[in-house]
Amino acid sequence: MRIATSQIYSSSLSTMENQQAQLLQVQQQVSTGISLSNPADNPLGAAQAVQLSATSAALTQYASNQNTALSSLQLEDSTLSSVTTTLQAISQQIQSAINGSLNDSDRQALAQQLQGERSQLFTLANTTDGQGNYLFSGFQSTSQVFTNTPGGGVQYNGDAGQRLIQVGGSRQIAVSDTGASVFLSVSSVGSQAVAAGSPANTGTGTISGVTVTDPTQATNGHPLTIQFGADPTSGALTYSVLDDSTSPATALTTTPQPYTAGSPIDLGSGMNVTISGTPASTDTFSVTPATTQQNSSVFSTIDSVIAALQTPVNGSPSASANLTNALQGGLTAIGNSISNVVTIQASVGGREQEVKALQTVTSTNSLQVTSNLSDLTSTDMTAAITQYTQLSNALTASQKSFAATQNLSLFQYINP
Template sequence: MNNRISSNMMYDQSVALMLSKQSKLSHLEQQLATGKKIVTAKDDPVASGTAVGMDRVLAELEQLGKNANTVQNRLGLQENVLAQAGEMLTRVSDLTVQANNPALSVEDRKTVASELKSIKDSLLALANTTDGTGRYLFGGAADASAPFSLSNGVVSYSGDQTQRQVEVAPGTFVKDALPGSEIFMRIRTGDGTVDGRAAGTNTGQAVLTDVSRDASGGWDGSSYTLRFTAADTYEVVDANNAVVGTGTYTSGEDVVFEGLRLRIDGAPAVGDEFTVGTAGARDVFGTIDQLVQTLQMDTSTPAARAAQQNALQASIRDVRQASNTMIDTRAAGGAQLIAIDNAASLREANTVTLKSSLSQMRDLNYAEAIGQYQLEGAALQAAQTIFSQMQSMSLFNMIR
């Protein structure tokens, strides 16, 4: 059976073929102009979808990098502030030791007190440091306004206790600057665990120079009072006033009881007491205020002088603990900065891998595309030639 081939059908097929070749050439021209293998999603739907997902991951990595830069800036500022605060507290400690010199006159102590007040003001300014974007460094999450304020000589904290955690790499979080309440306000007294104080009613000249836990252990956190029953003997009572120990006192030697160790110098009076127990908490500004008040104490009698020395020794311990808090915070911030550096390496490695995969999916092989372009151009020319020849074919030409 013979199939009839009409002129219209041949014409339509030729036109469709030329249009197809032209469309292919146009697509190849777009690929060559853009350098991309995938011009539209229909070129490779699977690869196109995968590439979009990778683009999203790259955008997330870029945002994580911005997060890391922000928190790195804040942690760097925290390091600078704490370094300055540490230097100020070192000066406070030096002034405290200087003030403990019996040779100092009343005017000398006033000068020391004046410098201490100036240091307090400088510490307050540091505590209200901003991060350069208008946010306060030590305000926690409530960092839109100054976290520390001074009212009637007393510093208060109005920030919150939140320490942000910022994602700086996939699954990697670092901690932002510590809230100011943990740096400047909630500082443990004494050695950070145990603290001791002389009773305000003492009439002797004994001074508590050190208090700590004994290396042998055994302290259960209870409070005790060491009471002198004579110039060279003492008893230790618990919170219920029950006697738990007695001993002989020698000036400058340690007194050890119930896992605690006290060192007392000087001559006590009968009935003088020293309490020891769990360390409390005080803000660094209050410590400086208390030190200023101590320097203003009356020292006209030996007992009053001993009371001042006891207060100064307590201040030395408290300032030392505040300095340790600054050091510990700086160390914690340094660990976070190291984590940021490690996160940057991870982000960079992931970015290189993703961009390499995207290049394989999207980037054009120019040699292959140019060859294909030339091949399609030759095919289009052939189709156009055939179409032109087909148009000239006619039986009327044969009749003539």
């Protein structure tokens, strides 16, 4: 078959251009260290690289979210530790006031100390993070959590929302707790019913804390009243136990029981209390669930204790008994609040540990994805340099072959 000179030129030129293009491509891979810069180079590899890049970006975002979550949880953990320390200090001060050795001036000074502790607790409840967001306000992160009301007490300005952060593909974790759950409520489980005397009592009766006599039956779910009276015949002091959860109240004692100072009074729910001293025939005492609003608000409890300490006793036995009852009830309520805060702090600590475990998993996965992506897109220098040498030699051979082919013409043998 006859081959035209133009065909030889065209074929040789095409071959050298292809070799030159391949050589430049390999040279670029060597210089950049990237073997997959164009999807056309390896369509399947490019698709895998896109998927791995998306996974890497997601893991990077999860790692950032985990850092944010851990920072928030650590701040809450630290704040709750300070809250617990403050409440324990308040509890110790109340205990020191119950011993009866303080006079009115001492109690006034102690009330001032408790007022300072309350202010510190109020500040902790309004803790903010580094960006000015309130820690315990729920979704209302820019609203001050608590404000003091003109008539005393506090107002909660947050909501019941619990902020969540996505820390994994299918895991969101709560990074905050509401001020209502920390400072205005206590758990019904593990909390003790609050026993207290009426401020209007005129006798010298003082009530003890609640004692559980039957753990399988014990409950603090119903408000109870111990109402004193006098036997119509003998005039002896008697008492009745009433369940105030019904209207009218239901008597738990079939008949008024004779009162003996220091003897246990059965509350009919796996619990009993002891009343000492001599109550008046019109005096009443209450045993209320820990979860009632008055008992569960730590600020209300502290305010009640401060008010009791500021009330002069002036050597009055009945006033002294009322003070003891108020302090004893406040001490129980503060103890319930401490248990509640410790329980929430334990939950926060568990979430911290979970985030730390997720950080380890995410870091490992990120390294693996990065390694896989590098293996897919990075240049194998040994193979690339070898290929570059081969292509360079082939191009040189093609160029020499083309130069030699140009001399294969009959016109060279025609003498001038």
